[in-house]
Amino acid sequence: MSVYFSQTEHFFIDTLNLYEGYKMICGTRIYTSEAYGAVIVSITGTPGTGKTTASKILSKILGLQIINLNELLSNEFAIERDAERDTLIVDVERAVSEFQFPKEAIVDGHLSHFVRSNFVIVLRCKPKNLYQRLQSKAWSVNKTEENVEAEALNIIAGEAYEMNDKVFEIDTTNKTPNEVVEDILKAIKGKLKSQKYDFLEYL
Numbered sequence: 001m002s003v004y005f006s007q008t009e010h011f012f013i014d015t016l017n018l019y020e021g022y023k024m025i026c027g028t029r030i031y032t033s034e035a036y037g038a039v040i041v042s043i044t045g046t047p048g049t050g051k052t053t054a055s056k057i058l059s060k061i062l063g064l065q066i067i068n069l070n071e072l073l074s075n076e077f078a079i080e081r082d083a084e085r086d087t088l089i090v091d092v093e094r095a096v097s098e099f100q101f102p103k104e105a106i107v108d109g110h111l112s113h114f115v116r117s118n119f120v121i122v123l124r125c126k127p128k129n130l131y132q133r134l135q136s137k138a139w140s141v142n143k144t145e146e147n148v149e150a151e152a153l154n155i156i157a158g159e160a161y162e163m164n165d166k167v168f169e170i171d172t173t174n175k176t177p178n179e180v181v182e183d184i185l186k187a188i189k190g191k192l193k194s195q196k197y198d199f200l201e202y203l
């Protein structure tokens with residue numbers, strides 16, 4: 001797989017500056033990429049863990065555009081529909097090799113760990129709480145259960161570790177969206193201890 005990838009020491013340092021700036025002015029100013037360099041942050045995790053909510057807050061703080069990977073994949077890289085599971089089958093490999101990713105972005109989606117990025121953030125949520133979040137999105141019981149089970153089996157986190165070096169899991173169960181974003185910023189700054197979560201006991 002070959003995808004656009006911009007990881008250099010230089011970019012990393014720029015990202016750190018950006019975070020310091022954010023702390024000083026409490027996120028009221030939007031930073032431009034020209035001033036601070038390029039970074040790609042993938043926000044992945046089982047549906048319902050809060051990716052889109054966190055991505056929107058993060059994008060305002062960092063001044064980065066959001067690539068909605070699900071939209072991109074379903075519009076341009078869908079192969080067929082699995083009617084029984086009410087799901088589109090997409091060609092992820094073709095997407096990451098053919099799509100020209102920008103130099104900097106937040107990539108929001110439960111497949112975003114397949115995009116090579118500077119940081120992969122895996123949002124986690126305890127299965128019982130995830131069930132409630134998915135039901136509040138009016139998902140069918142079948143789809144809800146399928147995703148809750150995937151979270152309990154640590155599937156996305158497992159895939160993310162296989163695909164990338166800089167992987168940070170964040171347990172969102174008892175965190176507000178703003179606290180989740182604080183942790184993402186710490187990860188980018190190198191201040192978040194990498195921690196693995198195992199929700200198998202909730203099966």
Ligand SMILES: Nc1ncnc2c1ncn2[C@@H]1O[C@H](COP(=O)(O)OP(=O)(O)O)[C@@H](O)[C@H]1O
Nearest residue numbers: 046047048049050051052053133172175176177
């Ligand atoms: N940190 C959080 N704590 C509690 N609920 C949250 C949190 N983040 C998001 N939510 C809620 O959970 C649901 C799923 O969030 P969403 O951002 O759409 O998840 P995803 O994009 O991962 O599918 C929404 O109802 C949202 O308001």
Ligand SMILES: [Mg+2]
Nearest residue numbers: 051052053108
């Ligand atoms: Mg979403």
